[in-house]
Amino acid sequence: MRIYILLVALMVAILLLYTLWPKPLQPLTEEQARQFVMQDLSSLQAESRIVSRGSQGDGSWQFDVLVTQNQHSACPTVERRLYKLPPVSFRPEQFISECYERNNLLYREEALINSAKKLGIGEGYGCAFSVNSNWVAEKSYCPRADFELVSACATGMPADSWVSYWEHDGTTSINRIYKDGSISSC
Structure with missing residues (x-):
């Protein structure tokens, strides 16, 4: 009887260890990565567009995004965000913050x-x-x-x-x- 209790305890321990053991991360698809970025951007209530994207080859992604406030005004402002994922992180940078004429129009x-x-x-x-x-x-x-x-x-x-x-x-x-x-x- 003791042997059965010991076997059951051992099986429970193995099952518990198996479920808690860290599993390797599955690489993100481009669509999954894009959805993470767009979900983060949706909270800003501003116009945003992806201007470039790239895969790092190891399942990680990078997206260059422009976030525009007052997009239809005479003086829109733009923040550039460089997203890297996984894990999801971004680096914001003011891109257009003042209204003056520019010589080279790219955006x-x-x-x-x-x-x-x-x-x-x-x-x-x-x-x-x-x-x-x-x-x-x-x-x-x-x-x-x-x-x-x-x-x-x-x-x-x-x-x-x-x-x-x-x-x-x-x-x-x-x-x-x-x-x-x-x-x-x-």
Whole structure:
């Protein structure tokens, strides 16, 4: 009888050790990693977009994200976050925090600021698009824009140019923004 109790105790101990023994982590898929990042960003109540991503080869991921506050204003601000996971961590960095004209436009927020400054717009609803934009995808960013007019305005422009869309003072304006900083209406 004692031997049976000893065997049962040994089996319980082995089962307990097996369940508590640390198991190797399963590598994250890109979709799982993206979901972790997007879940973290959802609490910010700001527009965010992933500008680059990469796998480290060992199951870890890195995402470069831009988080924009006041995205349709004449002065949007942008924070850049570099996410690394697992474990989930990020390094924030102020990216665009002041409203001044920039010489080299790489992001839509910069183009939006430049167009507002050049057009003298202080308040309004604005959007800026690279001329190479996917117009269907941009509809979620700027639902109020007339994309037939915006895409027509972009036709024939150099690849490093932008188009801005503004609703201000009861009017709507669509403008071309060139690399040299010049601006013209469509």
